[in-house]
Amino acid sequence: MDAQVKALSNSTEQAIWLKKILPHAELIAALFSGVLILTGWLFDHNEIHTAAIVSYVAAFIIGGFSKAKEGIEATIEEKELNVEMLMIFAAVGSAIIGYWTEGAILIFIFAVSGALETYTMNKSQKEISALMEIQPEEALRVIDGSEERVHISELALDDIILVKPGERIPADGMITKGRTSIDEAAITGESIPVSKEVDGEVFAGTVNITGSIYIKVTKKSTESLFQKIIQLVQSAQSEKPPSQQFIEKFEGTYVKVVLAVVFLMMFVPHYALGWSWNETFYRAMVLLVVASPCALVSSIMPATLSAISNGARHGILFKGGVHLENLSHLKAIAFDKTGTLTRGKPEVTDVIVREDLDQTELLTVAASIESQSNHPLAQAVVRYAQKQQIAFSSPDHLEDVAGWGVKGQVNGKEWKIGKADFVGREEAFAFASGQAKELAATGKTTVFMADEHGVAAVIALKDLIREETKLALDLLRQEGIYTIMLTGDNEKTAKAIAEEAHLDSFIAECLPEHKVEHLKKLIEKHGTVAMVGDGINDAPALATANIGIAMGEGSDVALETADIVLMKNDLPKIAEAIRLSKKMKRIVKQNVIFSISVITLLIISNFFQVLDLPYGVIGHEGSTILVILNGLRLLK
Incomplete structure (x- = not known):
């Protein structure tokens, strides 16, 4: 037995020596x-x-x-x-x-x-080799309360795995128990840890930092986002x-x-x-x-290989050297608005209340009624109330009036929340010396509240521009790139967003097919044109542009649709990618x-x-x- 162990040890040492x-x-x-x-x-x-x-x-x-x-x-x-x-x-x-x-x-x-x-x-x-080496080969699977260590290839969908602090997450999944901070640098290039709790999405290859978490596996090891990134960059390098x-x-x-x-x-x-x-x-x-x-x-x-590796390390994935090379010839970039230039979720910006009412009490009523709706504007009102630490309960009664708004009863009092026409158009726009019109002129959406005495409040909401948007567009202007926004919003909203974001131009009320037509005209006028979108509803436009750039936050769809993927929704990375391309061209x-x-x-x-x-x-x-x-x- 000792001789067999010794022979096996020698064989292992020889294999390691040969590998080196x-x-x-x-x-x-x-x-x-x-x-x-x-x-x-x-x-x-x-x-x-x-x-x-x-x-x-x-x-x-x-x-x-x-x-x-x-x-x-x-x-x-x-x-x-x-x-x-x-x-x-x-x-x-x-x-x-x-x-x-x-x-x-x-x-x-x-x-x-x-x-x-x-x-x-x-x-x-080296960067890709390093990525390949950091994915764990084993996972701690939990079955009926007992734990067993298995190879990641044995994990099945809906399996529950336990990941302890300091360990790398072995599979893509959703957190079912626990909360923690996760270092997602391997996926997004972002060095700052991200807080995660129950129902939070996690990715293989990232590092669990602070707390133990239970994760339900949502993808096989061969289909994880981590593996797709490796395959994508390897393909780009070839x-x-x-x-x-x-x-x-x-x-x-x-x-x-x-x-x-x-x-x-x-x-x-x-x-x-x-x-x-x-x-x-x-x-x-x-x-x-x-x-x-x-x-x-x-x-x-x-x-070319060095530039692709550099980009991968910083969360910029090029699907091939051709796209990296084309980027140096870029003359114009078209942007989608929602989720690209803006955060993608409306937020409450102004609340104007009738003089005889208390703002906190009114927001309590609004949150109670809107908490029963899945409409993005309703959810924005609820989030705003929660941020203000306003407690609310379910309404006594609720009636949805499709296309107009909702009627609700809170503490025995009837309320209406919705469009101006729903509460009385003339009264709505005359409310508070016509401030609703001023808010609308700045690109904000207005929602009105009314009680038995008439209009009680106007709540203004807006899909706010990302903090980094202005910086990103200013950097692009320094690179001599013409910027334009293609959005489905109305003219007023589009104009307000374009001015705030420092865009060169905008085209409002664009359906997906209209975006494709406008992109073709931009290509005729400028030559090489890029389209930046979220990789899902902008797929036709991304495919039409000379270069499609997806703002993916690591989404699978983004990886599949665009020529270049920003793993984190970080717009300044576009200017960084252009500079990298121009530097490669010079070298x-x-x-x-x-x-x-x-x-x-x-x-x-x-x-x-x-x-x-x-x-x-x-x-x-x-x-x-x-x-x-x-x-x-x-x-x-």
Whole structure:
């Protein structure tokens, strides 16, 4: 038994060791090839030529295996030559003419460069890897009062799980017992904990901070919002932006042109310029190296991956590099109003009471009657009374008058609550020196109360603008973006909201199909236009716009409908995303100009016979590494 335990322990240790070593295997092989090159050089220096060649050949095989395999497989699959094949041809050509050391150094630096490319590409996906690692694998399931620890894949819908303070929540669900604060940074990017109580929605991967909670599972582990975010960003990282697709198409043609020029280089200089055959062939091999477009090919994708990872870390999810790239061309943004620019729920802003009545007593009556209604305005009145700590009970009698309002009896007294026409239009608008008209002119909705003596009060409500809306729109204006609101509200309300929010323009009384028509006109006028909505009733408009941006608060629908999702309803994130896109565009432009300049300089230097192969390799591979590292700046 002890021997079996020991064997199992050794096997586990070997597996852990392999897991740590495998990601670095390419770099280890490259460094070992460097040792073999040094050994070959020492043999050569001591005139042990056969041993030197053996050592160099071993360096070729060990250092170049990974890139050679990658290049050959890609050539067979795509039926197109690539930069890896250019490197192989150059190294083999150098060995043929007796430049074993130079050929081996080429393989060594190319292998080191490839290992560093792999490392940096993995680094750009670090945020997603970190997300994948933080989801718990087990959950504490509660059945008939007893607890059992199970793998998350065993959880079924409606199972009850217990999550203690300090633990990560293993599944999406609803709290059935307890209250707590939850760190939702992994989902929304928001660092401030959110208070949750019974019926509160919670997400897998978030951290329970203060209290123990019982959660009813509402989604399978494979369908959780957390998993959808990971899948979404992984998919985005695998999707190549148009500029990268162009570069890769260009690569195949470019490689053929280089090979054709190299072939001419093997003969033309000998006859036209009097170069020796050895020098002619050597310069052709150098050209193979320095004309390779490695740096150009690496100019875009690392930067794109870094930007996508950066956005994911801050609660901005891009569904692909194409949307991230398009964002830098944005000229105008159309906004839905409700739930986007505003909070989405009406709130009481003003209460004007008849002189002979007490405001607290009147709000008690209003809350009693409105507590029996599910209408958003009625619920707003109830919430306002609760905030004022006003106690109320159910009415003695209630009658709903559809389309007009409600009649109710409280403490034996009859009341009406509803529209102006319901209580008497002329009297309603004459009440309190006509203040109701003034309130309506500012975009507020007015609700009237009346008793047997006439109009008793007017309550004004408004869907208030989010605190961050003005800041967000001011930031967009600084970026040169034209902003417009598309809303179903009437002209007065829309105008008041537009002025308060600092919008450039607005279009009122828009149905969903009208929003689509207006978006098409905006696209004709401005070019690239984005639509910002809640991802549900704005789906047609989101699909019509060049870029659809969903204000999702982590909703599944938002993930499915838009091109870009703000996991938290944080409008300033839009300007942040635009700046990220523009920064990526600048870095890509820097990379492309730099890589083309280096290639041009190296080619000219080689033609004038002032560039040796080792320096050509360093210049070529060094520029490749530099453009990748430049792209990784977007991770910050």
